[in-house]
Amino acid sequence: MQRVQRAAAVCFIALSGYVCIAAIGMEYYTKLGPGPGFFPFWLGSIMGGLSIVWLIQLFRQSEKSNEGRFLPEKKGVIQIVLILAALAATAVMSVIGFQLTMFLFMVFLLRVLGRSSVWTTLSIALVCSVGVFHLFGRYLDVQLPASSLSMLAALGL
Amino acid sequence: MDAFSNLMMGFSVALLPQHLMLAFVGSLLGTLIGVLPGIGPAAGTAMLIPLTFSMGPTGAIILLTALFYGTQYGGTITSVLLNVPGEAASAITCLDGYAMAKQGRAGVALSMAAIGSFIGGTFAALCLVLAAGPLTRLALQFGPVEFFTLVLLGISLLMGLAGKSMIKALMMGVFGLLLAMIGMDPVRGLPRFTFGTMELMDGISFVPVIMGLFGVGEILLNAEKPFAQMVLAKMSTLIPNRQEMRDSLGPVVRGSLIGTLLGLVPGMTNSASSFLSYIAEKKSSNYPERFGTGMLAGVVGPETANNAHANGALIPLFTLGIPASPTVAIIMGAFMMHGLIPGPLLFKDHPGIAWGVIASFYIGNVMLVILNLPLIGIWVKLLKIPYGILSAIILSFTVLGAYSINNSVFDVLVMTLFGVIGYLLRKMDFPLAPAVLTLILGPMMESSLRTSLEMSQGSFGIFLESPVAVVFLVLTAVILIAPSFSFFRKKKQSLAAGEEDLL
Amino acid sequence: MAQYRFHSRIVGFFCVFAVFVLFLPAWAAEFPQKDKTIQLMVHWSAGGSSDTGARLIASGLEKELGTSVVVVNRPGAGGQIGYTALSQAKPDGYTIGSTNFPSAISSYLDPNRKATYNRQSFELLALHVLDPGIIAVKADSPYKTLQDVIAAAKAAPKKLRVNTTGIQTDEHFATLWLEQLTGAQLARVHLKGSAPSVTAVLGGKIEVYCGNVGDPQVRGGEFRVLGIMDSERNPFLPGVKTFEEQGYKIYFGSSRGFAAPAGTPKEVVNILSKAIGNVTKTEDHKQKMLNMGLTLRYLDPAGYKKYWDEFEAKMRDLMPLIQKES
Structure with missing residues (x-):
């Protein structure tokens, strides 16, 4: 269970990395306010931050909470x-x-x-x-x- | 014209034979979908949209709304008799409902829940009738500026009420917003995150996403073990005694108010209402320690609340054109497919449709009580059908539903993909509702911000010029800052201690 | 015995095959075959006014051609999914589709949208509806004429707000054309569709309404329509002058026509085009279009081609202005 959750956290971090990089290629700000790249960049960054916090939480948790297998039979x-x-x-x-x-x-x-x-x-x-x-x-x-x-x-x- | 004469005009539309028929079919299918575990109101409504293509708009909306609030009735039956929630909003009912069933009081639990549901539903519908006039007048003052701040408030509430695992709810909220970025951006109209496909240019269509996350995901979860026959609790007399009726009065009143009020707020789901009502009952009871052992109040309150919520959530849709929950967003999509845009102009341009549908809520709720009380035996029999067959039929309808929204195989694949995502996220205890809600609210947030700034030619001051917007902004700030004060933190813990899935 | 039966089966098979081959040329000449279905692709969701108009044509065509005509909705990407499917369909006349302006043209004029088709990918059948653009204001607005609006926009550039119903919609192009022609500068607000636009104008959030003759709300008493972007006045808005009459040569709006994939035989195109024309001439059809508030304007393939080319030329002229906004 722990291993899968950690892997998931890494996937989320990868996703946010991808979004941020793609967002840098878009217009960040326009004359009238946020451009097409504004929200993707910040959302990607927030997602990255949250995923890292989650990953740290997962590592801090004791192995006790390792409740059984993730996958079924x-x-x-x-x-x-x-x-x-x-x-x-x-x-x-x-x-x-x-x-x-x-x-x-x-x-x-x-x-x-x-x-x-x-x-x-x-x-x-x-x-x-x-x-x-x-x-x-x-x-x-x-x-x-x-x-x-x-x-x-x-x-x- | 006052609300009453409008409503009478609505009844003249809703009482047409074909509309009565459709309200009945909607109630029937809604109860069915509610009874069946593994398929909730959102996926169920989405599946049936193609059925309505050939109908007139009034009939189509009557059918779909009846189906929506009908699911709230049906869910109770499964929760009480099987200890499995028929749909998410009835999850909390399992606690005391199943306990009552084990004591041989299943019939009373179900009949009082149905009556409570009826009162809650009609109360919310009455509020809609009374609020429609004033709110539609207000709606003209409701521009992109007010819209943006309201969406902001909705999203912050979603985050503020995240419950047990704050971090996971936040992650899901942001995940939904990221999905909302797909498609043509509202600033330049250029494709964004479309991976070169035309199908994604209008954004990821949320009907397949919802059917995948909720419908397919749930079936996959059940497919982990060989499909087993479920154990049904015995039915008993439906007639409550005088004491039980007296005990139900308070929960029904409180449930109606909680459900209707929470229904108005974008981002709140029916589950939030039934959960809060449960907490309220526990708090106001003389015997809070007995909850979980078969307290009638713990069944009637939440069931009243989720029904009031279902009808209440239609108030912002009808008057302002704001979809407050995933299912309401699907109903809004159905309006648009029939060439109608919910909002203030609906009452002006198509009063027959608007009031006809509202009148049908009363008719539908009456039909549902009849379907749920005397005919309860039929629904109980339905639960005896092997789950293998049921899930196959449900899957075939999700494929049909996903395909016929846009006549596109692409959407079936989107649904399959989100089935996998939903399955995995559920296994890791991620709440899915925040993701779906932000997926719906996200595009509105971005485009209303853009539109506001186009109106002010780039000045953010426009958000401080509107008193309504300022109120929403202050509320948003309070919700976001409040958790850091100890008073609220304490309250939140008690919330979190009750049940895990608030959303 | 078994041997004989086998042989007779082969002989039978060949006989059937021979009949097929013999009658094949005759079939090709006879369009449409009675047992074949004609698919009419509509690139918008069911229920909208494009869809309703196309369904009216489809049911009329059934009577006219004596074969079944079904409407298939292929919405998505502002019509681009449908146009692409239409351009790639078999050019035998059994798949035709609706072509709406400006989406049919703007989708391939905008390089960002990477469309795989252009005007040459379609064999035009007929123009069906032309919904001219209009400029209107709220009934209690201080602006009484088009000149008032333009003067106000010139006096305070980018202060007077006008809606569009979305990026690259006909309102977007039309307001750009107005700016190009007069030198006035408006603050353009891209809303989603006409209902939010009407609400915004009635609520006083936006001063100038840009829309179409077919928008039902403009015919009520709450709006004052200042001009129609057409070469002639419109029966739905009696007494309203055209832009041309007021000295502004602007002709724009949205329109709906029908096309077949390029390569469809000439005879087939003629049969379909004439049939659509016949449908539009029936009293029943005229009445239904009237009820929907849509301006019927039939053009045959040659006329539609001319209209398309003129429209496209103007859009090519305006497209750089949209790009420049970025």
Whole structure:
């Protein structure tokens, strides 16, 4: 836990360093007052200061407060990584269309992670993909993306 | 025209069948979102915005506001029966609510909380009706100068009430402000921190950020362990006895006042209201030591307060166009998507919409009491659905919501990224609310400062010319300096001792 | 038996394929195909007046062309995301988009925005709405005419405050043009949109209002409109003189048109352009635009091109002034 928090503090310090350096390249002050670089510079500096204070606090704390592991069990980590991967993978929506993307996404979550039965999985996945697509398209006037591949588009996906 | 006849006109709009229907749907979905742990009002409202694209503005806003205050009712059910907060503002209710449930008094806790919520919500809505006229007149005097100083006050309050870990709250506040720097700057209109992407030119859109931090982050946290079935406490009779009703009177009155007043201040969240109300109940009780063991006041007070807050937070939005909390900012976004700008002109140019929505608050609150009392069994059943299935459905709706705000896959990726950030920050006990609030207030702060200086051609004296601005500046100074005096420090410790997450 | 079935399947497949090939040229000539959807990209969020106008056109086009036309909102970066997507879309006429002035032009004139398109990336279809710029003051203001305002601005440079609805909006360009033409100097305040601007003027925080004919508030009794930046008077503001009539040759405002990606076949452009023209001529459409307070002004591709080039030339002239402000 302590190690992770220290690492986080270092990340925040790095972030503030980056912001400050980028802000120096911007106009700091104009005729009428603060320029585009004014707030980023000072916010970056404050962030840096706060992070350093936090880091010092972390080092001062006794090792007693080292309450266990930061990361969950291996299984939990895998589960989290898989969910994130699935979320990021929905970016293929613009290529294979909303319906197919959402169907695969739901099947993955329900079947692989939720361990639902085949029928539960299929019925929920269909409602959330094909059902939502048509509901939004017809009644709610929200056009969800169709596939940009003509082969899939021809199938109505 | 006085407030009363305006309100009657509003009722004639709100009572149209389609608007009644939408108020009902909003209340229903709001309760649902409140009941479900892992998805709060902000992420829930954001998810449903695409649903409203095809509706007229009145219907859309009625739906979204009903959903917003509806979540405050639903959250109670989960807190009392599961000892898991359905949403953040009901977290404090767990303490005495679950204790009551274990004693077999869950029904009384829920029914009194629902009645308290109703009174709190309607009280705040009444304040909105009475305040609308005077405040909208005042609003014309409310220019960029006053706006800047008010935002400054809001941000300083956020910092001043940071609670247990001051440093972490401050870091999050600054983190949100840094995120707010992304996009075209208000001074020159040049891209800043956009990393060469067009998508970031308008700034990072906060709907995906909120859904990531709160919705996805929460689900990731729950995904650490295999999804387990949760243990529900038994329900019991809903009808309180005379003593219990008498005990609830004080908490309801105090909760209504606390919630409505805190709702007016930018940067205050519903959680702050329910927390402060809990403290107030504990202080005014004859048996403070019994809190945590099933005191009815510890349930009714906070639940009344967070509902009053939800409706109260809409007062600055409607009258001044200021979003006081993340969810209200999302509702403001919905106004704009429908071509309306909340603020004084709304009452003038679209009285039917403004008063129709306000009237719908009363209707919605009545519907919510009905949904929450006789129909409570349905919500209890809902909690029996395996969390694996629920979280999958919630995730699919966050993807849908993030995508359809701008029809852009980029926003889905932003949401995923902030899901990771939210998960990690939560694990390290960082409060997330300050970051989101400053992300919303940050751009307003910078652009209103710029606009003020454009008006004065560079002279900071303009901030001292307006009496309203001077009042806000003095208050800001007091809040920032006060902690160094011992009297306030002592008070703060007692605040911090109560519960960790004030924000 | 199995062998036979397999063969028949191949033969069948080829037959279908042959039919496709045979009819392909015929399809290309016949625009639009009945079962294909035309996407109309709007580069602003749903609900705004650009979006509402485009949706009116889309529903009219459906009747006119007999195929479905859907509006897809691609907001972001002041329209730049949408313009980029439009310039990169397949030039077959099934993807068209709205083009708004001044954003469509300013986005590629400003080198900081690194736009990947310019006028040549689009095949113009039609101009739909022209919302001329106006200068107004509060009804109880001491300034009665445009001359009063300009004289006051000259007497005390950078004291008289005027709003814009944001950096590089039409109000920003229009007020610069006014300064360039008259030598007056105003204190420009960049607000976000017209509602905060109206509030600021009514609250007395700003003396001069710059906006458009279409802003609903200026037609109430609280404003006195001093001039319209158009070549003709406007039916929404009866009795208000144009800038030209008062001796200032300024013609500016925001406008909304439609364009297809460059390379779209000429016949397709003509079909779409004519269809948009027909929609704008229907009584129903005219009435709806009237209700929204928008000034309908249809221009065919040639007319729109001319208008675009004139507008762009003026903006190129004013752009250095914006850069100089920095």
